[in-house]
Every structure is written in structure tokens, then in C-alpha cells.
Amino acid sequence: MNNIIKKCKVIDKEYNYFTVICDDAKPGRGKLSGLAISVKDCICVKDVESTAGSKILKGYRPLFDATVIEKIRKEGGMIIGKTSQDAFGFGSFNTNVGLGFKVPKNPFDKERTTGGSSGGGAGLTQKADFPHVALTESTGGSIENPAAFCGVIGFCPTYGRVSRYGLISYADSLDKIGLMSKTVKDLRKVLEVISGYDDKDATSLKEKINFESKTKKFKIGLIKFDQGVDPEIKTAVEGAVKKLKNVEVAEVSLPITFKYGIPTYYIISTSEASSNLARLCGLRYGIEGNPKNKSFNEYFSEIRSQNFNEESKRRIILGTFARMAGYRDAYYIKATKVRTKIIDEYKNLFKTFDVIVSPTMPVVAPKFSEINKMSALQQYLMDVLTVGPNLAGIPHASIPVGNKEGLPIGLMACTDHLQEGKLLEFLQLVEDSS
Amino acid sequence: MKIDQELTRKVAKTARLNLTKEEEEKFTKDLQEILKAFSILDSIDIKNTRSSFRPIEQQDILREDEEKSCIDQEEALKFTKNKLNGFFIGPRTIE
Numbered sequence: 043m044n045n046i047i048k049k050c051k052v053i054d055k056e057y058n059y060f061t062v063i064c065d066d067a068k069p070g071r072g073k074l075s076g077l078a079i080s081v082k083d084c085i086c087v088k089d090v091e092s093t094a095g096s097k098i099l100k101g102y103r104p105l106f107d108a109t110v111i112e113k114i115r116k117e118g119g120m121i122i123g124k125t126s127q128d129a130f131g132f133g134s135f136n137t138n139v140g141l142g143f144k145v146p147k148n149p150f151d152k153e154r155t156t157g158g159s160s161g162g163g164a165g166l167t168q169k170a171d172f173p174h175v176a177l178t179e180s181t182g183g184s185i186e187n188p189a190a191f192c193g194v195i196g197f198c199p200t201y202g203r204v205s206r207y208g209l210i211s212y213a214d215s216l217d218k219i220g221l222m223s224k225t226v227k228d229l230r231k232v233l234e235v236i237s238g239y240d241d242k243d244a245t246s247l248k249e250k251i252n253f254e255s256k257t258k259k260f261k262i263g264l265i266k267f268d269q270g271v272d273p274e275i276k277t278a279v280e281g282a283v284k285k286l287k288n289v290e291v292a293e294v295s296l297p298i299t300f301k302y303g304i305p306t307y308y309i310i311s312t313s314e315a316s317s318n319l320a321r322l323c324g325l326r327y328g329i330e331g332n333p334k335n336k337s338f339n340e341y342f343s344e345i346r347s348q349n350f351n352e353e354s355k356r357r358i359i360l361g362t363f364a365r366m367a368g369y370r371d372a373y374y375i376k377a378t379k380v381r382t383k384i385i386d387e388y389k390n391l392f393k394t395f396d397v398i399v400s401p402t403m404p405v406v407a408p409k410f411s412e413i414n415k416m417s418a419l420q421q422y423l424m425d426v427l428t429v430g431p432n433l434a435g436i437p438h439a440s441i442p443v444g445n446k447e448g449l450p451i452g453l454m455a456c457t458d459h460l461q462e463g464k465l466l467e468f469l470q471l472v473e474d475s476s
Numbered sequence: 477m478k479i480d481q482e483l484t485r486k487v488a489k490t491a492r493l494n495l496t497k498e499e500e501e502k503f504t505k506d507l508q509e510i511l512k513a514f515s516i517l518d519s520i521d522i523k524n525t526r527s528s529f530r531p532i533e534q535q536d537i538l539r540e541d542e543e544k545s546c547i548d549q550e551e552a553l554k555f556t557k558n559k560l561n562g563f564f565i566g567p568r569t570i571e
Contacts (some may be wrong), residue, residue: 105551168493201531245534298520316491323492325566327555333567339492341567343571347494355493359484359503360510362491376517378527383520385528418506419513435531459532 046078050122053169057152058144059162062091063123072118073235077228078174079114080167082160083124084131085177085219086208088109090121094210095159096129096140098349099328103113108208109243110177110219110236113187117235122174129351130315131181131212134424136161136354137189146411149192150449154407156193160222164188164196167222176222180211182307185220185426186440190402190452193442194470196222197229200459201245201435204233205240213314214245216307216432226469233462247460249451255463260286260471263395265296270426271404278451279401282443285475294391294398298432299384306384307429308422309377316361319354319444322346356418372422381433384449386433394457397468400427402440402452431456437465441472479508 043065054060061083069075081087084094088111093099094193111121129140136146136158146161148154149168158163163176165188171327178185180198187194198220206217219236223229233255240246268276283291324345326329333341364373391398404427413421430439436459440452453472457465462471484504488495495503549562558565 095495101555103555105547105554202534219515241537241539244537245530247532247534248537251540286528300545302520308510308513309517320491325556325558326552326564330556332559333558334566336567338567338569343492346492350493353497355488355499356497356503357490357507358493359487360507361509363483363487366487366490373514373517376522377525378518378529379522379525380517381531382525382528385531417509419509433531 046120046122048171053166057149057169058146059126059166061093061095061124061143061162064090064121066458067120067122069120070115070118072116074114074117074119074232076173077119078122078170078172079119079232080122080125080163080174080176081111081203082163082176082178083127084179084210084212085110087121087124090124092124092210093140094130095127095143096354097329097351098140098322098345099210101328101329104208105445106208109205111208111237114177114232119232124269125160125166125176128159129354130210130319131179131184132353132357133158134183134187134413134421135408137410137413138351139350141351144257148407151407153409153411154449155191155410155413157188157403157407159184159467161188163222164192164194167194168192173228175228177219178222179209179217179219180432181311182217182432183425185222186402186428186438186452186454189222189440190450191407191451193445194222194224195226195229195439195441196220197439198435198437199232199233199237199462200247202245203460203462204236205243205246207240209241211318213311214318216311217312226466226473230466232442237462239467249460250313253378253463253466255467257396257464257467260289260397260468261395262289262291262375263398264278264291265390265398265400266293266295267400267427269400272406272446274446275401275406276304276405277348278444278446279399279453282453282472282476283399286471287475294389294395296391296430298387300426302380303429303433304422304426306377306380307425308360309373310381312357312361313364313374314361316358316365319358377430384430385434388430388436388456389458396457396464398456402427402454406446427454435459437462439465439469441469443472443476479511496498
């Protein structure tokens with residue numbers, strides 16, 4: 043067992059960041075040699091249990107590597123293990139872990155959340171004292187949110203820029219594989235390796251990759267949105283923007299996105315999720331029962347009821363409802379139309395601005411005792427700042443810009459579709475000025 | 477629209493979930509609260525707006541119609557305990 047794996051075990055014992063640690067991990071050679079790569083549990087790694095943090099997929103060891111894993115291995119990245127998440131990505135605090143899984147703890151205060159759903163990857167990125175990048179995934183904020191709460195950089199590329207082949211789907215039209223890192227440099231290195239067209243993913247983009255960018259003077263649109271945002275977070279983000287040299291800043295607003303973003307996101311994502319999760323029924327892989335002498339409905343309902351956690355059931359019910367005959371037009375179809383308006387709202391801003399900036403989260407990492415008191419709806423509302431760029435499928439990232447009483451604050455930056463280079467350039471600017 | 481336990485039960489049955497009495501009550505209450513908040517969508521004008529089923533314009537990509545390799549039978553059955561003569565054992569389809 044190498045030294046890095048030993049360190050991971052020590053960290054995991056205290057913070058619960060892993061679902062599996064690869065004892066036999068070996069470093070390779072290539073552009074990523076020397077880098078340890080942790081993998082969110084929903085991304086398939088050959089022969090390593092991959093459950094998307096759920097009980098119903100317990101025991102599933104994929105027969106193949108996801109395309110991103112294949113690319114990382116080819117360039118010598120060392121896969122060190124699978125990281126904790128809300129089951130299937132269903133959560134903002136990584137507290138909705140699968141039945142029997144442990145909840146990860148914030149690296150700055152163990153009484154608080156890492157954020158979710160990629161909480162394990164974010165916490166590990168903060169605690170790792172070795173070169174490490176976390177491979178994670180965002181549907182509505184699952185990279186940016188925990189990156190902000192754990193004080194690391196979280197980067198989510200354009201929808202379709204990185205292959206989703208081998209990703210256990212939450213919502214196909216929203217899922218993006220992305221990264222977390224302590225430095226922009228390491229992040230760029232891995233992003234270059236994992237990006238690009240893949241004929242195994244029908245939504246993969248054919249556009250050429252070009253992450254070089256030289257913006258003469260960044261035009262920054264600072265989002266004016268105060269509702270529920272901690273004033274200290276607002277001040278920290280505005281202060282970080284003020285420190286940037288040779289930039290132009292103007293206030294912007296996204297009225298449709300902020301008014302309608304949450305319902306639009308939750309209706310679309312749960313609709314797609316309820317369809318995706320229909321395949322999990324105790325047959326072929328994952329948890330199984332004894333199907334003999336039982337009818338289809340009886341067996342499937344039994345397995346699903348016993349092995350999905352509460353939030354998975356809630357989202358399956360919400361999504362099934364939104365797609366049912368009689369409700370479909372009023373919910374699902376309507377949400378897909380509002381989504382068009384949200385995309386257009388961002389596209390209009392990018393006619394004038396290079397980058398759109400806001401806080402990542404309205405609060406710093408809450409305590410578990412506070413989260414326990416929140417209703418499902420109150421938890422959903424925490425995603426108010428992150429659902430917009432996810433619905434629009436634009437590249438976006440969270441970068442640390444200070445703290446409130448020792449708890450990290452994240453600044454979120456978004457650029458237009460396929461402008462990953464410009465976003466990396468902007469992150470570098472923020473990193474250099476802090 | 478009336479969201480009650482009967483509706484929750486009907487939706488859960490469609491989704492192949494058996495709910496306990498407590499779950500039924502809890503999810504009904506959650507659904508009521510969530511859908512009430514989401515009814516804000518009634519106030520947006522979406523006439524003449526197209527749907528976005530993806531966030532970015534994408535073209536259909538077709539590949540050559542040629543044979544490709546896939547996993548063999550033995551591999552496919554590697555992780556199931558319910559197998560017989562190279563097949564998966566499943567529940568009854570005919571009552």
C-alpha cells in the first residue's frame with residue numbers, strides 16, 4: 043500500500059470521505075503522473091464497487107471504465123478510490139447518503155456539512171496534503187456547493203464537453219462530470235485530459251477543445267441578488283471582485299432565473315431521475331432478493347421500497363407525478379419551456395459580459411443540527427444560486443474568496459457555452475489576486 | 477388541484493414503491509408544500525416558447541452500421557445470484 047493510500051485511510055477514519063479506497067492503487071506515467079485522482083461514487087471504475095452512494099446498487103462492480111477514467115489512466119493519473127455523495131446526487135448537504143452509508147464531515151468543523159452532493163470529493167480535496175484532483179459531477183450544483191463549503195475550487199464544464207459514458211445518471215439533460223482542486227493549474231491539467239468528443243455518449247460535443255484564452259480586459263457582470271444571502275458573503279464576493287486589476291464591473295440581474303429557476307430545475311431533474319431510476323429493480327446487478335414465485339410488480343416494488351432512501355423515494359414520487367398523464371403539460375413540459383427562457387437570459391448577458399459573478403451559496407456550511415430541522419423544500423431553496431448555470435449548461439466554477447468565522451466563502455463565476463478557457467483565465471486572475 | 481394521500485399512493489404505485497403509512501403522510505405533506513411553492517410557474521408566459529430538452533444545440537450523430545463487440549454472457553452474469561443455464565432468473569410475468 044503506498045503512502046497516499048495510507049493518508050487517505052487516516053483522513054477517511056476521521057471524516058468519512060470515501061465509499062471505497064483502492065488499496066492497490068499504482069501511479070502511472072503521462073501528463074497526470076504524480077497526481078492522485080479520487081472519483082465520485084457515481085462514476086464507474088472497472089472492478090471497483092460503484093453505487094452512486096446508494097444501497098440498491100451495493101455490490102455492483104462495473105465491467106468497464108467510464109470514458110473519463112479511461113482517459114485519466116492513459117495519462118498516468120492514480121485512481122485512489124470512490125468518494126461519498128448523496129445517493130444518486132439527491133441532496134445539497136451530503137446528508138441524504140444511501141442506507142448504511144456514513145455522512146462526511148466538513149474539514150473545518152465536524153459538526154457541519156461538507157455540502158453536496160459531491161461532499162466526499164470536496165472534503166478530501168481540502169484535507170489532502172498530496173497532489174490531488176477530485177473527479178466529481180454536478181446536476182444542479184453538486185460541484186460548486188461542496189467546493190464553496192469546503193474552501194476548494196470546483197469546476198463544471200459545458201454540458202457535453204466531457205463524456206458522460208459510465209456515469210450513473212441522475213438527470214441526463216443536466217449531468218456534467220467536472221473537477222475539484224486546490225489550484226487552477228492542476229484543474230486545467232486534468233480538464234484538458236478528460237474533455238472531448240466521445241462516440242459512446244450521444245450528447246457529447248464535437249466542437250474542438252481550446253482552453254487557451256487571452257482576455258484584454260474582463261467585463262464582469264456582478265449579479266444583483268440579495269434575497270436570503272448572508273451579507274458577509276455578499277461583501278466578501280464584492281471585495282474579491284474589487285481587488286481584480288484591469289477589469290470592468292457592472293451590476294446585472296437574472297429575474298427569470300431567480301424567480302423560476304428552483305421549480306424549473308426540480309421538475310426537470312426529478313422527472314428525468316424517476317425515469318432513470320426505474321431500471322433499478324433488483325435484477326442483473328446490485329441488491330437482489332429472491333424473485334422466484336413473485337410477480338413482477340411484487341418483486342420490483344419490494345426491492346425498491348426496501349433499498350431506496352427517503353430522499354430518493356421523494357424525488358421519484360415528485361418526478362413520476364410531474365410526468366403522469368394529466369399533469370405532464372402543466373409541470374414537465376412547462377418547465378422545459380421556462381428552461382429556454384433561462385438559457386436565453388444568460389445568453390443575452392454574454393453578449394455584453396465575459397463572465398457573470400455571484401456568491402456560490404447564500405450561507406456558509408450549516409450545522410447538521412440546523413439541516414435536520416429543514417423541510418425538503420427549504421433544502422431545495424439552498425440551490426437558488428447554482429441551478430441557473432446548470433439549467434443553462436454553461437461552464438461555471440466556485441473559487442474560495444475568504445471566510446466567515448473560519449468557514450469558507452465561495453465566489454461563483456460563469457462563462458458562455460464552450461468558454462472553459464476564459465473561465466480558467468478568470469479563476470487564475472482571482473487566485474493570483476488573493 | 478387536491479394533493480392527498482390517495483394521490484401519493486397512486487403515484488407511488490406507478491413508480492413501484494410500497495409506502496408505509498408514515499411515509500404516505502410525510503410525502504403527501506412534502507408534495508403539498510413543494511407544489512404550492514412551484515405553482516409560481518403559473519405566472520410566467522410561455523406562449524410561443526419552445527421546449528429545451530437539452531441546454532445546448534446538438535445534432536444527431538449517427539455511426540456506421542457495423543458490428544461492435546460487447547460483453548459476453550458469462551461476464552453479464554458475473555454479479556447475479558439469480559441465474560440458470562446462462563440466463564437471469566426474474567419474477568413471474570404471467571399471473
